[in-house]
Amino acid sequence: MSDVLTSRQAAELCGVSFRTVIRWIERGLLQAYRLPGRGDYRVPRQELELFMRENAIPLPGESLLPARRVLIVEDDANMARAIERVLQQAGYETAHAPDGFAAGAMLHSYRPALMTLDLRMPGLDGLGVLNYLQGSPMPFPLKILVVSADSEARMAQALTLGADAVVRKPFDNKEFLAAVAQLLGAPGGARKRAGVSAESA
Helix, strand or coil, X not given: CCCEEEHHHHHHHHCCCHHHHHHHHHCCCCCCEECCCCCCEEEEHHHHHHHHHHCCCCCCCCCCCCCCEEEEECCCHHHHXXXXXXXXXXXXXXXXXXXXXXXXXHHHHHCCCEEEECCCCCCCCHHHHHHHHHHCCCCCCCEEEEEECCCHHHHXXXXXXXXXXXXXXXXXXXXXXXXHHHHHHCCCCCCCCEEECCCCC
């Protein structure tokens, strides 16, 4: 599906009339823009998905965002490439932040649906990122999957600070993808706590 939808396409996805979508746009409830000269509205698909989640409008499976965005926060380049490869082969769109500071900047511009987060990083570590997010929550739905070889105590602390699930390194690819799918398939308002461990990468 295109990154930009017509107002009629947006109406079909939401299960409402074309005029209802126009009213949402004119009231500033749904972000859109007009084409020069014609006046027709265009709705960025990410804005539509955000609007639908915020207003409890069911998303039509994966049809709206065929490749969910995942931000990989990992200082080990080899591990980051391994995570990226597994996710991309499963149809996810990815970006990489090498540390916590870069992650904080990229969250606003990239707007991922999920962030994988290492705990052991120089500078601002994973727990620091979670602390930051507690004080400055994102204006869009974000799931956090900790992927780390850190101690059980720090893994538990990450869950306390807002992580949605943890996967222990080294991980099994199928179990890792199952954890990702479970988080992205959960309703936006429900934060599920889960732990996943595996034996092999």
